[in-house]
Amino acid sequence: MKQPDRQPEVLSPSDVARRLKGDLPCIACGYNLKQLSVLDVCPECGTPVRATVLSVVDPYATVLQPVRFPWIVAAGLVVWSGAALVAALITWVLRAVDVVAVLSESQIRFAPLALLGAICIAGSGMASAVLVRPHAKVPAWQSVLAACGVLTSLGAAWMYWRIQGVHDPVHVRPFLESVTAQPARAWLRIETNGLLIVSLLLLRPAARMLAARSLVLRMGRVDRQTMLAMATALAVATLGDFCRLGALASAEPFGTALNTLGVVLIAIGSMLFTLGLFGVLTDCIRIARVIVRPPASLSDVVEDSP
Ligand SMILES: [Zn+2]
Structure with missing residues:
Protein backbone atom coordinates (compact mmCIF):
# COMPACT_ATOMS: atom_id res chain seq x y z
CA MET A 1 0.00 0.00 0.00
CA VAL A 57 -8.62 12.66 -4.99
CA ASP A 58 -6.29 11.86 -7.89
CA PRO A 59 -3.09 13.94 -7.57
CA TYR A 60 -2.74 13.79 -11.37
CA ALA A 61 -6.28 15.05 -12.04
CA THR A 62 -5.10 18.50 -13.12
CA VAL A 63 -2.49 17.21 -15.61
CA LEU A 64 -4.73 14.70 -17.41
CA GLN A 65 -5.82 15.91 -20.85
CA PRO A 66 -9.59 16.43 -21.04
CA VAL A 67 -11.35 13.90 -23.28
CA ARG A 68 -13.41 15.82 -25.85
CA PHE A 69 -16.17 13.27 -26.34
CA PRO A 70 -16.06 11.23 -23.12
CA TRP A 71 -19.21 9.16 -23.76
CA ILE A 72 -18.06 8.16 -27.27
CA VAL A 73 -14.57 7.19 -26.09
CA ALA A 74 -15.97 5.29 -23.09
CA ALA A 75 -18.51 3.44 -25.26
CA GLY A 76 -15.81 2.69 -27.86
CA LEU A 77 -13.57 1.07 -25.23
CA VAL A 78 -16.37 -1.14 -23.90
CA VAL A 79 -17.54 -2.17 -27.40
CA TRP A 80 -13.93 -2.83 -28.51
CA SER A 81 -13.33 -5.34 -25.70
CA GLY A 82 -16.92 -6.57 -25.28
CA ALA A 83 -17.54 -7.38 -28.96
CA ALA A 84 -14.19 -9.19 -29.16
CA LEU A 85 -15.20 -11.30 -26.15
CA VAL A 86 -18.58 -12.11 -27.75
CA ALA A 87 -16.76 -13.20 -30.95
CA ALA A 88 -14.49 -15.49 -28.90
CA LEU A 89 -17.47 -17.03 -27.09
CA ILE A 90 -19.28 -17.53 -30.43
CA THR A 91 -16.23 -19.43 -31.69
CA TRP A 92 -16.40 -21.73 -28.65
CA VAL A 93 -20.11 -22.29 -29.36
CA LEU A 94 -19.27 -23.20 -33.00
CA ARG A 95 -16.80 -25.83 -31.77
CA ALA A 96 -19.34 -27.09 -29.22
CA VAL A 97 -21.89 -27.46 -32.05
CA ASP A 98 -19.29 -29.64 -33.84
CA VAL A 99 -19.06 -31.90 -30.78
CA VAL A 100 -22.85 -32.20 -30.54
CA ALA A 101 -23.12 -32.88 -34.29
CA VAL A 102 -20.49 -35.64 -34.21
CA LEU A 103 -21.93 -37.27 -31.06
CA SER A 104 -25.50 -37.17 -32.40
CA GLU A 105 -24.35 -38.06 -35.95
CA SER A 106 -26.35 -35.13 -37.30
CA GLN A 107 -25.35 -32.48 -39.80
CA ILE A 108 -26.30 -29.38 -37.79
CA ARG A 109 -24.38 -26.24 -38.78
CA PHE A 110 -24.75 -22.78 -37.26
CA ALA A 111 -23.69 -20.72 -40.28
CA PRO A 112 -25.37 -17.47 -39.12
CA LEU A 113 -23.29 -17.67 -35.94
CA ALA A 114 -20.09 -17.52 -38.02
CA LEU A 115 -21.34 -14.34 -39.69
CA LEU A 116 -22.24 -12.87 -36.30
CA GLY A 117 -18.72 -13.66 -35.01
CA ALA A 118 -17.13 -11.89 -37.99
CA ILE A 119 -19.44 -8.89 -37.51
CA CYS A 120 -18.45 -8.73 -33.81
CA ILE A 121 -14.74 -8.68 -34.69
CA ALA A 122 -15.35 -5.98 -37.33
CA GLY A 123 -17.44 -3.99 -34.82
CA SER A 124 -14.72 -4.39 -32.21
CA GLY A 125 -12.15 -3.14 -34.72
CA MET A 126 -14.24 -0.12 -35.68
CA ALA A 127 -14.89 0.74 -32.02
CA SER A 128 -11.13 0.67 -31.38
CA ALA A 129 -10.91 3.78 -33.59
CA VAL A 130 -11.57 5.79 -30.41
CA LEU A 131 -7.99 4.90 -29.42
CA VAL A 132 -6.54 6.82 -32.38
CA ARG A 133 -6.93 10.29 -30.86
CA PRO A 134 -9.07 10.28 -27.68
CA HIS A 135 -7.82 13.72 -26.61
CA ALA A 136 -5.39 16.48 -27.58
CA LYS A 137 -1.60 16.04 -27.36
CA VAL A 138 -1.53 12.39 -28.42
CA PRO A 139 1.87 11.68 -30.06
CA ALA A 140 1.48 11.36 -33.85
CA TRP A 141 3.30 8.02 -33.93
CA GLN A 142 0.83 6.61 -31.39
CA SER A 143 -2.15 7.72 -33.50
CA VAL A 144 -0.62 6.17 -36.62
CA LEU A 145 0.04 2.86 -34.83
CA ALA A 146 -3.50 2.80 -33.44
CA ALA A 147 -5.02 3.53 -36.87
CA CYS A 148 -3.00 0.65 -38.35
CA GLY A 149 -4.24 -1.52 -35.44
CA VAL A 150 -7.84 -0.70 -36.37
CA LEU A 151 -7.27 -1.68 -40.03
CA THR A 152 -5.46 -4.87 -38.98
CA SER A 153 -8.36 -5.98 -36.79
CA LEU A 154 -10.78 -5.39 -39.71
CA GLY A 155 -8.54 -7.69 -41.75
CA ALA A 156 -8.77 -10.27 -38.96
CA ALA A 157 -12.59 -10.08 -39.12
CA TRP A 158 -12.45 -10.86 -42.84
CA MET A 159 -10.07 -13.80 -42.27
CA TYR A 160 -12.31 -15.10 -39.46
CA TRP A 161 -15.25 -15.14 -41.89
CA ARG A 162 -13.15 -17.04 -44.44
CA ILE A 163 -12.47 -19.76 -41.82
CA GLN A 164 -15.81 -20.08 -40.02
CA GLY A 165 -18.17 -18.94 -42.79
CA VAL A 166 -16.50 -20.01 -46.05
CA HIS A 167 -14.12 -22.91 -45.27
CA ASP A 168 -15.84 -24.81 -42.47
CA PRO A 169 -19.38 -25.26 -43.91
CA VAL A 170 -18.00 -27.20 -46.92
CA HIS A 171 -15.34 -29.26 -45.12
CA VAL A 172 -15.35 -32.00 -42.48
CA ARG A 173 -15.32 -30.67 -38.91
CA PRO A 174 -11.88 -29.64 -37.60
CA PHE A 175 -10.29 -31.57 -34.70
CA LEU A 176 -13.13 -34.17 -34.67
CA GLU A 177 -13.85 -35.52 -38.17
CA SER A 178 -10.41 -34.53 -39.40
CA VAL A 179 -7.93 -35.59 -36.72
CA THR A 180 -4.95 -34.24 -38.65
CA ALA A 181 -4.59 -30.61 -39.73
CA GLN A 182 -6.53 -29.29 -42.73
CA PRO A 183 -3.68 -27.29 -44.33
CA ALA A 184 -5.89 -24.59 -45.87
CA ARG A 185 -7.66 -24.03 -42.53
CA ALA A 186 -4.38 -24.06 -40.57
CA TRP A 187 -2.90 -21.35 -42.80
CA LEU A 188 -6.06 -19.23 -42.52
CA ARG A 189 -5.83 -19.56 -38.72
CA ILE A 190 -2.14 -18.59 -38.75
CA GLU A 191 -2.93 -15.49 -40.82
CA THR A 192 -5.91 -14.52 -38.61
CA ASN A 193 -3.93 -14.93 -35.38
CA GLY A 194 -1.01 -13.04 -36.91
CA LEU A 195 -3.30 -10.10 -37.72
CA LEU A 196 -4.80 -10.18 -34.21
CA ILE A 197 -1.32 -10.22 -32.59
CA VAL A 198 -0.21 -7.24 -34.72
CA SER A 199 -3.47 -5.40 -33.92
CA LEU A 200 -3.00 -5.95 -30.16
CA LEU A 201 0.59 -4.69 -30.26
CA LEU A 202 -0.32 -1.63 -32.39
CA LEU A 203 -3.26 -0.61 -30.16
CA ARG A 204 -1.42 -1.28 -26.89
CA PRO A 205 0.40 2.09 -26.46
CA ALA A 206 -2.88 4.01 -26.93
CA ALA A 207 -4.75 1.68 -24.57
CA ARG A 208 -2.06 2.06 -21.91
CA MET A 209 -2.20 5.84 -22.21
CA LEU A 210 -5.93 5.77 -21.45
CA ALA A 211 -5.41 3.20 -18.68
CA ALA A 212 -3.10 5.69 -16.95
CA ARG A 213 -6.16 7.89 -16.35
CA SER A 214 -7.39 5.36 -13.82
CA LEU A 215 -5.67 5.86 -10.47
CA VAL A 216 -6.05 2.17 -9.65
CA LEU A 217 -4.55 1.03 -12.97
CA ARG A 218 -1.75 3.62 -12.78
CA MET A 219 -0.71 2.57 -9.28
CA GLY A 220 -0.05 -0.90 -10.71
CA ARG A 221 -2.47 -2.55 -8.33
CA VAL A 222 -4.42 -4.23 -11.12
CA ASP A 223 -2.26 -3.71 -14.23
CA ARG A 224 -1.84 -7.22 -15.55
CA GLN A 225 -0.09 -6.48 -18.86
CA THR A 226 -3.18 -8.15 -20.29
CA MET A 227 -2.66 -7.22 -23.94
CA LEU A 228 0.90 -8.62 -24.05
CA ALA A 229 -0.33 -11.81 -22.36
CA MET A 230 -3.09 -12.11 -25.00
CA ALA A 231 -0.63 -11.68 -27.87
CA THR A 232 1.46 -14.44 -26.27
CA ALA A 233 -1.60 -16.70 -25.96
CA LEU A 234 -2.31 -16.24 -29.69
CA ALA A 235 1.36 -16.99 -30.45
CA VAL A 236 1.04 -20.26 -28.48
CA ALA A 237 -2.07 -21.24 -30.48
CA THR A 238 -0.28 -20.35 -33.73
CA LEU A 239 2.67 -22.53 -32.71
CA GLY A 240 0.08 -25.31 -32.35
CA ASP A 241 -1.00 -24.81 -35.97
CA PHE A 242 2.63 -25.01 -37.16
CA CYS A 243 3.06 -28.25 -35.12
CA ARG A 244 0.01 -29.78 -36.82
CA LEU A 245 1.25 -28.71 -40.28
CA GLY A 246 4.66 -30.21 -39.45
CA ALA A 247 2.95 -33.42 -38.31
CA LEU A 248 1.52 -33.94 -41.81
CA ALA A 249 5.05 -34.30 -43.20
CA SER A 250 6.42 -36.38 -40.30
CA ALA A 251 6.85 -40.15 -40.06
CA GLU A 252 4.90 -42.12 -37.45
CA PRO A 253 4.77 -42.21 -34.48
CA PHE A 254 6.39 -38.77 -34.40
CA GLY A 255 3.65 -37.29 -36.59
CA THR A 256 0.83 -38.33 -34.24
CA ALA A 257 2.69 -36.97 -31.20
CA LEU A 258 3.38 -33.65 -32.96
CA ASN A 259 -0.26 -33.38 -34.04
CA THR A 260 -1.47 -34.03 -30.48
CA LEU A 261 0.94 -31.41 -29.14
CA GLY A 262 -0.43 -28.98 -31.72
CA VAL A 263 -4.05 -29.57 -30.66
CA VAL A 264 -3.10 -29.09 -26.97
CA LEU A 265 -1.26 -25.82 -27.76
CA ILE A 266 -4.25 -24.52 -29.76
CA ALA A 267 -6.64 -25.41 -26.91
CA ILE A 268 -4.46 -23.78 -24.23
CA GLY A 269 -3.73 -20.67 -26.34
CA SER A 270 -7.42 -20.21 -27.19
CA MET A 271 -8.52 -20.58 -23.56
CA LEU A 272 -5.89 -18.11 -22.30
CA PHE A 273 -6.88 -15.65 -25.05
CA THR A 274 -10.55 -15.86 -24.02
CA LEU A 275 -9.64 -15.36 -20.34
CA GLY A 276 -7.50 -12.37 -21.37
CA LEU A 277 -10.52 -10.85 -23.12
CA PHE A 278 -12.45 -10.99 -19.83
CA GLY A 279 -9.54 -9.12 -18.21
CA VAL A 280 -9.42 -6.47 -20.95
CA LEU A 281 -13.19 -5.94 -20.73
CA THR A 282 -12.91 -5.47 -16.94
CA ASP A 283 -10.12 -2.91 -17.38
CA CYS A 284 -11.99 -1.11 -20.19
CA ILE A 285 -15.11 -0.75 -18.04
CA ARG A 286 -12.90 0.67 -15.26
CA ILE A 287 -11.24 3.15 -17.65
CA ALA A 288 -14.61 4.07 -19.25
CA ARG A 289 -15.96 5.01 -15.80
CA VAL A 290 -12.99 7.31 -15.16
CA ILE A 291 -13.40 8.93 -18.59
CA VAL A 292 -17.11 9.62 -18.09
CA ARG A 293 -16.60 10.82 -14.51
CA PRO A 294 -13.11 12.40 -14.40
CA PRO A 295 -11.17 12.00 -11.13
CA ALA A 296 -11.37 14.87 -8.63
CA SER A 297 -8.44 17.10 -7.77
CA LEU A 298 -7.96 18.34 -4.22
CA SER A 299 -9.40 21.76 -5.11
CA ASP A 300 -12.52 20.02 -6.47
CA VAL A 301 -13.17 18.43 -3.08
CA VAL A 302 -12.23 21.14 -0.59
CA GLU A 303 -12.88 24.88 -0.70
CA ASP A 304 -10.19 27.44 0.09
CA SER A 305 -10.10 28.64 3.68
CA PRO A 306 -11.72 32.10 4.10
ZN1 LIG B 1 -18.37 7.34 8.47
Whole structure:
Protein backbone atom coordinates (compact mmCIF):
# COMPACT_ATOMS: atom_id res chain seq x y z
CA MET A 1 0.00 0.00 0.00
CA LYS A 2 1.43 3.36 -1.05
CA GLN A 3 -1.34 5.35 0.57
CA PRO A 4 0.64 6.79 3.56
CA ASP A 5 3.48 7.94 1.25
CA ARG A 6 1.08 9.97 -0.86
CA GLN A 7 -0.53 11.73 2.06
CA PRO A 8 1.93 14.68 2.37
CA GLU A 9 1.78 15.61 -1.32
CA VAL A 10 -2.02 15.68 -1.24
CA LEU A 11 -2.60 17.40 2.11
CA SER A 12 -0.09 20.14 2.94
CA PRO A 13 -0.20 22.21 6.19
CA SER A 14 -1.96 25.02 4.29
CA ASP A 15 -4.86 22.65 3.68
CA VAL A 16 -5.72 22.11 7.35
CA ALA A 17 -8.37 24.82 7.53
CA ARG A 18 -10.06 23.66 4.36
CA ARG A 19 -13.59 22.41 4.44
CA LEU A 20 -15.24 19.90 2.17
CA LYS A 21 -17.43 21.41 -0.50
CA GLY A 22 -20.18 19.46 -2.19
CA ASP A 23 -21.39 16.03 -1.20
CA LEU A 24 -18.75 13.53 -0.18
CA PRO A 25 -19.94 10.22 1.31
CA CYS A 26 -17.68 8.71 4.02
CA ILE A 27 -15.77 5.71 2.58
CA ALA A 28 -16.62 3.63 5.64
CA CYS A 29 -20.30 4.35 6.34
CA GLY A 30 -21.56 6.64 3.55
CA TYR A 31 -22.41 9.56 5.86
CA ASN A 32 -22.30 12.88 3.97
CA LEU A 33 -19.15 14.72 5.12
CA LYS A 34 -20.12 18.02 3.43
CA GLN A 35 -18.75 21.14 5.18
CA LEU A 36 -16.62 19.18 7.67
CA SER A 37 -12.92 20.10 8.03
CA VAL A 38 -10.38 17.75 6.51
CA LEU A 39 -9.01 17.36 10.07
CA ASP A 40 -12.33 16.05 11.45
CA VAL A 41 -13.43 12.50 11.82
CA CYS A 42 -16.73 11.15 10.51
CA PRO A 43 -19.41 11.90 13.16
CA GLU A 44 -21.12 8.58 12.41
CA CYS A 45 -18.27 6.06 12.42
CA GLY A 46 -15.10 7.94 13.45
CA THR A 47 -13.19 7.33 10.20
CA PRO A 48 -10.83 10.30 9.55
CA VAL A 49 -12.21 12.61 6.85
CA ARG A 50 -8.70 12.56 5.32
CA ALA A 51 -9.14 8.87 4.49
CA THR A 52 -12.21 9.64 2.41
CA VAL A 53 -10.53 12.63 0.71
CA LEU A 54 -7.50 10.50 -0.22
CA SER A 55 -9.77 7.83 -1.67
CA VAL A 56 -11.42 10.22 -4.15
CA VAL A 57 -8.62 12.66 -4.99
CA ASP A 58 -6.29 11.86 -7.89
CA PRO A 59 -3.09 13.94 -7.57
CA TYR A 60 -2.74 13.79 -11.37
CA ALA A 61 -6.28 15.05 -12.04
CA THR A 62 -5.10 18.50 -13.12
CA VAL A 63 -2.49 17.21 -15.61
CA LEU A 64 -4.73 14.70 -17.41
CA GLN A 65 -5.82 15.91 -20.85
CA PRO A 66 -9.59 16.43 -21.04
CA VAL A 67 -11.35 13.90 -23.28
CA ARG A 68 -13.41 15.82 -25.85
CA PHE A 69 -16.17 13.27 -26.34
CA PRO A 70 -16.06 11.23 -23.12
CA TRP A 71 -19.21 9.16 -23.76
CA ILE A 72 -18.06 8.16 -27.27
CA VAL A 73 -14.57 7.19 -26.09
CA ALA A 74 -15.97 5.29 -23.09
CA ALA A 75 -18.51 3.44 -25.26
CA GLY A 76 -15.81 2.69 -27.86
CA LEU A 77 -13.57 1.07 -25.23
CA VAL A 78 -16.37 -1.14 -23.90
CA VAL A 79 -17.54 -2.17 -27.40
CA TRP A 80 -13.93 -2.83 -28.51
CA SER A 81 -13.33 -5.34 -25.70
CA GLY A 82 -16.92 -6.57 -25.28
CA ALA A 83 -17.54 -7.38 -28.96
CA ALA A 84 -14.19 -9.19 -29.16
CA LEU A 85 -15.20 -11.30 -26.15
CA VAL A 86 -18.58 -12.11 -27.75
CA ALA A 87 -16.76 -13.20 -30.95
CA ALA A 88 -14.49 -15.49 -28.90
CA LEU A 89 -17.47 -17.03 -27.09
CA ILE A 90 -19.28 -17.53 -30.43
CA THR A 91 -16.23 -19.43 -31.69
CA TRP A 92 -16.40 -21.73 -28.65
CA VAL A 93 -20.11 -22.29 -29.36
CA LEU A 94 -19.27 -23.20 -33.00
CA ARG A 95 -16.80 -25.83 -31.77
CA ALA A 96 -19.34 -27.09 -29.22
CA VAL A 97 -21.89 -27.46 -32.05
CA ASP A 98 -19.29 -29.64 -33.84
CA VAL A 99 -19.06 -31.90 -30.78
CA VAL A 100 -22.85 -32.20 -30.54
CA ALA A 101 -23.12 -32.88 -34.29
CA VAL A 102 -20.49 -35.64 -34.21
CA LEU A 103 -21.93 -37.27 -31.06
CA SER A 104 -25.50 -37.17 -32.40
CA GLU A 105 -24.35 -38.06 -35.95
CA SER A 106 -26.35 -35.13 -37.30
CA GLN A 107 -25.35 -32.48 -39.80
CA ILE A 108 -26.30 -29.38 -37.79
CA ARG A 109 -24.38 -26.24 -38.78
CA PHE A 110 -24.75 -22.78 -37.26
CA ALA A 111 -23.69 -20.72 -40.28
CA PRO A 112 -25.37 -17.47 -39.12
CA LEU A 113 -23.29 -17.67 -35.94
CA ALA A 114 -20.09 -17.52 -38.02
CA LEU A 115 -21.34 -14.34 -39.69
CA LEU A 116 -22.24 -12.87 -36.30
CA GLY A 117 -18.72 -13.66 -35.01
CA ALA A 118 -17.13 -11.89 -37.99
CA ILE A 119 -19.44 -8.89 -37.51
CA CYS A 120 -18.45 -8.73 -33.81
CA ILE A 121 -14.74 -8.68 -34.69
CA ALA A 122 -15.35 -5.98 -37.33
CA GLY A 123 -17.44 -3.99 -34.82
CA SER A 124 -14.72 -4.39 -32.21
CA GLY A 125 -12.15 -3.14 -34.72
CA MET A 126 -14.24 -0.12 -35.68
CA ALA A 127 -14.89 0.74 -32.02
CA SER A 128 -11.13 0.67 -31.38
CA ALA A 129 -10.91 3.78 -33.59
CA VAL A 130 -11.57 5.79 -30.41
CA LEU A 131 -7.99 4.90 -29.42
CA VAL A 132 -6.54 6.82 -32.38
CA ARG A 133 -6.93 10.29 -30.86
CA PRO A 134 -9.07 10.28 -27.68
CA HIS A 135 -7.82 13.72 -26.61
CA ALA A 136 -5.39 16.48 -27.58
CA LYS A 137 -1.60 16.04 -27.36
CA VAL A 138 -1.53 12.39 -28.42
CA PRO A 139 1.87 11.68 -30.06
CA ALA A 140 1.48 11.36 -33.85
CA TRP A 141 3.30 8.02 -33.93
CA GLN A 142 0.83 6.61 -31.39
CA SER A 143 -2.15 7.72 -33.50
CA VAL A 144 -0.62 6.17 -36.62
CA LEU A 145 0.04 2.86 -34.83
CA ALA A 146 -3.50 2.80 -33.44
CA ALA A 147 -5.02 3.53 -36.87
CA CYS A 148 -3.00 0.65 -38.35
CA GLY A 149 -4.24 -1.52 -35.44
CA VAL A 150 -7.84 -0.70 -36.37
CA LEU A 151 -7.27 -1.68 -40.03
CA THR A 152 -5.46 -4.87 -38.98
CA SER A 153 -8.36 -5.98 -36.79
CA LEU A 154 -10.78 -5.39 -39.71
CA GLY A 155 -8.54 -7.69 -41.75
CA ALA A 156 -8.77 -10.27 -38.96
CA ALA A 157 -12.59 -10.08 -39.12
CA TRP A 158 -12.45 -10.86 -42.84
CA MET A 159 -10.07 -13.80 -42.27
CA TYR A 160 -12.31 -15.10 -39.46
CA TRP A 161 -15.25 -15.14 -41.89
CA ARG A 162 -13.15 -17.04 -44.44
CA ILE A 163 -12.47 -19.76 -41.82
CA GLN A 164 -15.81 -20.08 -40.02
CA GLY A 165 -18.17 -18.94 -42.79
CA VAL A 166 -16.50 -20.01 -46.05
CA HIS A 167 -14.12 -22.91 -45.27
CA ASP A 168 -15.84 -24.81 -42.47
CA PRO A 169 -19.38 -25.26 -43.91
CA VAL A 170 -18.00 -27.20 -46.92
CA HIS A 171 -15.34 -29.26 -45.12
CA VAL A 172 -15.35 -32.00 -42.48
CA ARG A 173 -15.32 -30.67 -38.91
CA PRO A 174 -11.88 -29.64 -37.60
CA PHE A 175 -10.29 -31.57 -34.70
CA LEU A 176 -13.13 -34.17 -34.67
CA GLU A 177 -13.85 -35.52 -38.17
CA SER A 178 -10.41 -34.53 -39.40
CA VAL A 179 -7.93 -35.59 -36.72
CA THR A 180 -4.95 -34.24 -38.65
CA ALA A 181 -4.59 -30.61 -39.73
CA GLN A 182 -6.53 -29.29 -42.73
CA PRO A 183 -3.68 -27.29 -44.33
CA ALA A 184 -5.89 -24.59 -45.87
CA ARG A 185 -7.66 -24.03 -42.53
CA ALA A 186 -4.38 -24.06 -40.57
CA TRP A 187 -2.90 -21.35 -42.80
CA LEU A 188 -6.06 -19.23 -42.52
CA ARG A 189 -5.83 -19.56 -38.72
CA ILE A 190 -2.14 -18.59 -38.75
CA GLU A 191 -2.93 -15.49 -40.82
CA THR A 192 -5.91 -14.52 -38.61
CA ASN A 193 -3.93 -14.93 -35.38
CA GLY A 194 -1.01 -13.04 -36.91
CA LEU A 195 -3.30 -10.10 -37.72
CA LEU A 196 -4.80 -10.18 -34.21
CA ILE A 197 -1.32 -10.22 -32.59
CA VAL A 198 -0.21 -7.24 -34.72
CA SER A 199 -3.47 -5.40 -33.92
CA LEU A 200 -3.00 -5.95 -30.16
CA LEU A 201 0.59 -4.69 -30.26
CA LEU A 202 -0.32 -1.63 -32.39
CA LEU A 203 -3.26 -0.61 -30.16
CA ARG A 204 -1.42 -1.28 -26.89
CA PRO A 205 0.40 2.09 -26.46
CA ALA A 206 -2.88 4.01 -26.93
CA ALA A 207 -4.75 1.68 -24.57
CA ARG A 208 -2.06 2.06 -21.91
CA MET A 209 -2.20 5.84 -22.21
CA LEU A 210 -5.93 5.77 -21.45
CA ALA A 211 -5.41 3.20 -18.68
CA ALA A 212 -3.10 5.69 -16.95
CA ARG A 213 -6.16 7.89 -16.35
CA SER A 214 -7.39 5.36 -13.82
CA LEU A 215 -5.67 5.86 -10.47
CA VAL A 216 -6.05 2.17 -9.65
CA LEU A 217 -4.55 1.03 -12.97
CA ARG A 218 -1.75 3.62 -12.78
CA MET A 219 -0.71 2.57 -9.28
CA GLY A 220 -0.05 -0.90 -10.71
CA ARG A 221 -2.47 -2.55 -8.33
CA VAL A 222 -4.42 -4.23 -11.12
CA ASP A 223 -2.26 -3.71 -14.23
CA ARG A 224 -1.84 -7.22 -15.55
CA GLN A 225 -0.09 -6.48 -18.86
CA THR A 226 -3.18 -8.15 -20.29
CA MET A 227 -2.66 -7.22 -23.94
CA LEU A 228 0.90 -8.62 -24.05
CA ALA A 229 -0.33 -11.81 -22.36
CA MET A 230 -3.09 -12.11 -25.00
CA ALA A 231 -0.63 -11.68 -27.87
CA THR A 232 1.46 -14.44 -26.27
CA ALA A 233 -1.60 -16.70 -25.96
CA LEU A 234 -2.31 -16.24 -29.69
CA ALA A 235 1.36 -16.99 -30.45
CA VAL A 236 1.04 -20.26 -28.48
CA ALA A 237 -2.07 -21.24 -30.48
CA THR A 238 -0.28 -20.35 -33.73
CA LEU A 239 2.67 -22.53 -32.71
CA GLY A 240 0.08 -25.31 -32.35
CA ASP A 241 -1.00 -24.81 -35.97
CA PHE A 242 2.63 -25.01 -37.16
CA CYS A 243 3.06 -28.25 -35.12
CA ARG A 244 0.01 -29.78 -36.82
CA LEU A 245 1.25 -28.71 -40.28
CA GLY A 246 4.66 -30.21 -39.45
CA ALA A 247 2.95 -33.42 -38.31
CA LEU A 248 1.52 -33.94 -41.81
CA ALA A 249 5.05 -34.30 -43.20
CA SER A 250 6.42 -36.38 -40.30
CA ALA A 251 6.85 -40.15 -40.06
CA GLU A 252 4.90 -42.12 -37.45
CA PRO A 253 4.77 -42.21 -34.48
CA PHE A 254 6.39 -38.77 -34.40
CA GLY A 255 3.65 -37.29 -36.59
CA THR A 256 0.83 -38.33 -34.24
CA ALA A 257 2.69 -36.97 -31.20
CA LEU A 258 3.38 -33.65 -32.96
CA ASN A 259 -0.26 -33.38 -34.04
CA THR A 260 -1.47 -34.03 -30.48
CA LEU A 261 0.94 -31.41 -29.14
CA GLY A 262 -0.43 -28.98 -31.72
CA VAL A 263 -4.05 -29.57 -30.66
CA VAL A 264 -3.10 -29.09 -26.97
CA LEU A 265 -1.26 -25.82 -27.76
CA ILE A 266 -4.25 -24.52 -29.76
CA ALA A 267 -6.64 -25.41 -26.91
CA ILE A 268 -4.46 -23.78 -24.23
CA GLY A 269 -3.73 -20.67 -26.34
CA SER A 270 -7.42 -20.21 -27.19
CA MET A 271 -8.52 -20.58 -23.56
CA LEU A 272 -5.89 -18.11 -22.30
CA PHE A 273 -6.88 -15.65 -25.05
CA THR A 274 -10.55 -15.86 -24.02
CA LEU A 275 -9.64 -15.36 -20.34
CA GLY A 276 -7.50 -12.37 -21.37
CA LEU A 277 -10.52 -10.85 -23.12
CA PHE A 278 -12.45 -10.99 -19.83
CA GLY A 279 -9.54 -9.12 -18.21
CA VAL A 280 -9.42 -6.47 -20.95
CA LEU A 281 -13.19 -5.94 -20.73
CA THR A 282 -12.91 -5.47 -16.94
CA ASP A 283 -10.12 -2.91 -17.38
CA CYS A 284 -11.99 -1.11 -20.19
CA ILE A 285 -15.11 -0.75 -18.04
CA ARG A 286 -12.90 0.67 -15.26
CA ILE A 287 -11.24 3.15 -17.65
CA ALA A 288 -14.61 4.07 -19.25
CA ARG A 289 -15.96 5.01 -15.80
CA VAL A 290 -12.99 7.31 -15.16
CA ILE A 291 -13.40 8.93 -18.59
CA VAL A 292 -17.11 9.62 -18.09
CA ARG A 293 -16.60 10.82 -14.51
CA PRO A 294 -13.11 12.40 -14.40
CA PRO A 295 -11.17 12.00 -11.13
CA ALA A 296 -11.37 14.87 -8.63
CA SER A 297 -8.44 17.10 -7.77
CA LEU A 298 -7.96 18.34 -4.22
CA SER A 299 -9.40 21.76 -5.11
CA ASP A 300 -12.52 20.02 -6.47
CA VAL A 301 -13.17 18.43 -3.08
CA VAL A 302 -12.23 21.14 -0.59
CA GLU A 303 -12.88 24.88 -0.70
CA ASP A 304 -10.19 27.44 0.09
CA SER A 305 -10.10 28.64 3.68
CA PRO A 306 -11.72 32.10 4.10
ZN1 LIG B 1 -18.37 7.34 8.47
